[in-house]
Structure formats: structure tokens, C-alpha cells
Amino acid sequence: MLEFQGVHKAYATPQGPLRVLAGVDLTLAPGESLALMGESGSGKSTLLHLAAGLDLPDEGEVRLAGASLASLGEPHRARLRRETLGLVFQQFHLVPSLNVIDNLRLQARLAGRESPGWTTHLIERLGLAGRERHYPERLSGGQQQRLAIGRALAPRPALLLADEPTGNLDETTAEGVLALMLELVHEAGSGLLVVTHSPAVAAPLDRRLRLSHGHLAEPPP
Numbered sequence: 001m002l003e004f005q006g007v008h009k010a011y012a013t014p015q016g017p018l019r020v021l022a023g024v025d026l027t028l029a030p031g032e033s034l035a036l037m038g039e040s041g042s043g044k045s046t047l048l049h050l051a052a053g054l055d056l057p058d059e060g061e062v063r064l065a066g067a068s069l070a071s072l073g074e075p076h077r078a079r080l081r082r083e084t085l086g087l088v089f090q091q092f093h094l095v096p097s098l099n100v101i102d103n104l105r106l107q108a109r110l111a112g113r114e115s116p117g118w119t120t121h122l123i124e125r126l127g128l129a130g131r132e133r134h135y136p137e138r139l140s141g142g143q144q145q146r147l148a149i150g151r152a153l154a155p156r157p158a159l160l161l162a163d164e165p166t167g168n169l170d171e172t173t174a175e176g177v178l179a180l181m182l183e184l185v186h187e188a189g190s191g192l193l194v195v196t197h198s199p200a201v202a203a204p205l206d207r208r209l210r211l212s213h214g215h216l217a218e219p220p221p
């Protein structure tokens with residue numbers, strides 16, 4: 001589903017190149033779930049951006065659904081992203097001019113996979129039944145992030161990429177939202193790559209890896 005082979009990435013800084021990924025290898029099978037952990041600044045978001053083809057490696061290859069992302073033009077990469085991935089970030093990135101149900105429908109339509117039954121099911125599971133016509137600004141932070149997760153899962157993507165999805169929420173709300181995210185990923189039949197600092201979130205997933213000094217490794221027990 002997702003494969004990194006010898007991936008290197010550095011950023012240009014006034015002090016010279018900042019080496020972030022130094023030969024990362026990773027294979028994620030369809031339906032597999034992986035927690036990506038690591039210190040702040042270790043390159044977790046960089047890895048997720050490369051996985052989504054939002055940025056390209058300096059060296060090595062990233063393959064998504066069998067396609068080498070660097071070999072595709074940006075329009076083709078964007079289409080593959082829409083059809084294959086769900087993305088959830090710390091900021092919710094909801095469409096403010098669309099109500100709850102239209103935020104969900106838009107994403108499914110863009111991916112070419114609308115399913116009214118699944119959308120209705122999602123709204124109920126997200127605790128947003130009765131609020132279908134509300135706009136995001138009228139929802140609480142936790143509700144907005146639940147909606148952002150639901151939107152990403154509306155097309156039942158092959159893989160959900162989530163970058164510290166509850167980083168902006170208080171601890172109690174975050175726990176509930178993350179538990180719901182894991183359940184919905186399971187119901188959607190999606191794979192999951194989630195950046196998290198929480199051992200409780202990481203524990204039930206298939207695998208856990210830690211990014212440190214540019215390399216991925218098993219975390220200490």
C-alpha cells in the first residue's frame with residue numbers, strides 16, 4: 001500500500017542543509033495500522049508529507065498504491081491522493097462555507113465514491129446526528145475534529161494519514177476522539193498511519209515505529 005525505499009530528505013536552512021530523513025525504509029500493507037512516534041522535530045510530519053506526495057524525497061522512492069510518486073506529475077499525484085488517502089491534521093481544514101453533511105459528501109464525491117448509507121452511519125457515529133446542517137464554526141473543537149476525521153473517512157480511503165490529530169484538543173476530548181478514530185478506521189476497512197505521542201493510542205495498533213536521527217526503529221519496550 002505504502003512503501004519507502006532509502007528515502008532521504010533535507011531542508012535548506014541559513015545554517016546549511018538540515019538532514020531530516022537519512023535512508024528511511026518502510027512498508028505498510030493494505031489495512032495495516034502503524035503508529036509513528038518520535039521527539040518533536042524528528043521528522044514525523046516530513047515523513048507523512050512524503051507519504052501523501054505533498055513533498056518529494058531528495059533520494060530514494062515513495063510508492064503509494066503501487067505508483068512511484070516522484071514519477072507522476074502533480075495533477076496525477078493529486079488524483080491518486082484523492083482516490084487513495086484520507087488526511088487528518090492538527091488543524092481541522094474543514095470547508096467553512098459547507099455544512100456538516102456537505103463537508104462529508106464533498107470528500108466522497110471528490111474521490112468518486114459516494115455512499116449515502118455510509119455517510120449517514122458516519123454522522124451518527126461522529127455524534128453529529130441532528131447537526132447535519134450546522135456549519136463548522138458552530139461546532140466545538142472536538143466536534144470539528146470528529147467531523148474532519150469523518151470527512152477523511154467518507155470515501156473509505158485505502159489509507160488514513162493522521163498527523164497528531166488531537167494535538168489541539170484537551171486530554172479528555174482527545175482520548176474520546178482518538179478512540180472513535182480507531183473504531184471508524186476499522187469500520188471503513190482503511191489502513192492507518194498515525195503520528196502520535198500517546199502510548200495509549202499506539203498500543204492497539206498493528207505496529208509502532210520511532211523516528212530518531214533520520215531513521216525508523218522499533219521503540220524500546
Ligand SMILES: Nc1ncnc2c1ncn2[C@@H]1O[C@H](COP(=O)(O)OP(=O)(O)OP(=O)(O)O)[C@@H](O)[C@H]1O
Nearest residue numbers: 011012013018020039040041042043044045046047
Ligand atoms: N520547510 C521547512 N524548511 C526548513 N526546515 C523545516 C521545514 N519543515 C520542517 N523543517 C524542520 O525539519 C525538522 C523536522 O520537522 P517535522 O515537522 O517533520 O518534525 P516532527 O517530528 O513532525 O515535529 P513535531 O512533533 O514538533 O511536529 C524540524 O527541525 C523542522 O524545523
